[in-house]
Amino acid sequence: MVVDLATDERAARYAGHFPARQLHVLPADTMRGRSPVALARTALALGTGLVKGLALVRRLKPAAIIGFGGYPTVPPLLAGTLSGRPTLIHEANGVMGRANRLLAPRVTAIALGYPDAVAGDAALKAKAHHTGNPVRPAVQAAARLPFELPAPDGEFRLLVFGGSQGARIMSEIVPPAVEKLPPELRARLRITQQCRPEDIADVRAVYDRHGVRAELAPFFDDLPARMALAHLVVARSGASTVAELSVIGRPSVLVPLPGALDQDQLVNATSLARAGGALLMPQAEFTPAHFAAELARLMNEPAALEAMARTARDTGRADADERLADLVLRIAKIDV
Template sequence: MEVTKLVLLAAGGTGGHLFPAEALAGALTARGVSVDLATDARAARYAGHFPARELHVLPADTVRGRSPVALARTGLALATGLVSSLALLRRLKPAVVVGFGGYPTVPPLLAASLLGVPCLIHEANGVMGRANRMLARRVSAIATGFPGLVKGDPALAPKAVWTGNPLRPAVIAAAAAPYDPPVPGGALHLLVFGGSQGARVMSDVVPQAVERLGADLRARLVVTQQAREEDLERVTATYARLGVQAHVAAFFDDLPARMARAHLVIARSGAGTVAELAAMGRPSILVPLPHALDQDQAANARTLADVGAALVLRQVEFDPDRLALELNTFAGEPASLTRMADKARSQSVLDAAGRLADLVQHLSAGETVETFRGSKA
């Protein structure tokens, strides 16, 4: 189905929302479809390599509290964003608007709904986020990262399509590398990160756990760790004092390649991270974000834990002593890491960007979710 009209993607807040949008943009661009990106100022810093014709930064905010002042501030930002989005859509006349979650996507998707422009949301997580829940009944279609996400909701299930979570080209390339298991006495490559925003708990726990390991195992470790700017000096100093080979930085532009080289990954369990671990087939210790209202990261982590591909630790369990115990166990049983890697890869969906691009082009041609399902039957 040939489509040459403009598609407007809306993604903001964090890299976790922006990266699947980037993957879809790449798939659509490869098909000759023009793509623009609407985002907020916070996410724009991750958009340096985004394959869009134009980048549109719109006013937006998230709900930061329940006080009248906080709610009023968020409401004003979203209302301003809606006015700007209505003007933008009238100017661009996109064939479809696609949102990837987070409050910055609410104004463009609401504007599309009000103007009668076909629109869809992609929900990457194992439970639907608040922004997408606000939009779900207004959009034309719902694409999901996990199957059966809304099967219990008779109003939403008819317009839901499981596509999987789109993966950036860098992830697809890294996924081609087979898992190279550690050998007894050889180097053990450990990758530690906490999502695009970083996670302080990783800086608090992982270096202290490494300190509790025996000297022989410390000498084998090669640690690559993301840390917040304010934590870089102390994390780096700890590894230097322990004589551990380590590379510590606030952000890694080449994270997929580093994941591919890892023997074990310690991370949060955002939807993108879980999808990338599955695509690459890498074993992991996952620490879901504990205070998320929707507990989406816990749901994401379970998809790997349930098949034996990941060890999931609640943050209250994730302390230096427990982590040191688990690292000693994995180092002593490298075959267990290989088994976890195989089970992770069994959950991969490498063609998710193409599936989602098919749905977008179907809607842009004036078709419906029902006819899309029929075309795939």
């Protein structure tokens, strides 16, 4: 079995490690506004991509065409549906994105990271399958480490990261929150925090002033292992982050990225928080005083952390990759 990758020019720059036989670049564009010029530009790109996608499908005759959201998936998936090929989309978030909403009524099957992403639509629900979100091998390896409760007066490991759009708010809120903790709690903390390069000096100065042990860096290439060692994680709530926290089974404070059109991070965080596996803290409520109060409470309530970790793990699907692969083979009618 061979896999080809079809995407647009922007995403193709990041496709170097994808194990595809061949990379195919198709024109695509997102909605950048509602002016006639913007709409015409998007329609032209998608139309051109569709024409090229139809030619590609006729040439390759794929057993199935799989999309993972975003406007680069629209031309090849539409080409697949118009050509009568089996098609599948995977929706990672708890709310369906615009591209997947466009494609969902037309595809053969829908794989879901969250079971309620198509709730209320009987037609979509009938062809939906809750596979979960596939995670990296490093996450599956980290999931083998059991959650270690912090000792009552022992070290408390706090992991803080925010990704490219979230590290600044973490640098603005977490250090002053730590300053508000009682000295005996600050003395227990060991912090690992992702910071933007320009923020590291200021964040370090706060922690050094109070004798807080901290490791600060713009990026950690072993984040799953650090998640597994953490007693508490503070993070944004993108689909991958929530999936990894759930599979590894670690308690978290989730701060959704505000302002997103579909509020996908809020829906992701709400799903895990309602189950009891995380604490949802919208950015408007993510203040030094509020976070300090919740951090102090959790540091003093190891049983609450243990319950959150257990619930998070119960919601995770470590075998999501196998579930998704099985679904692809099923719609493609491939026997292995």
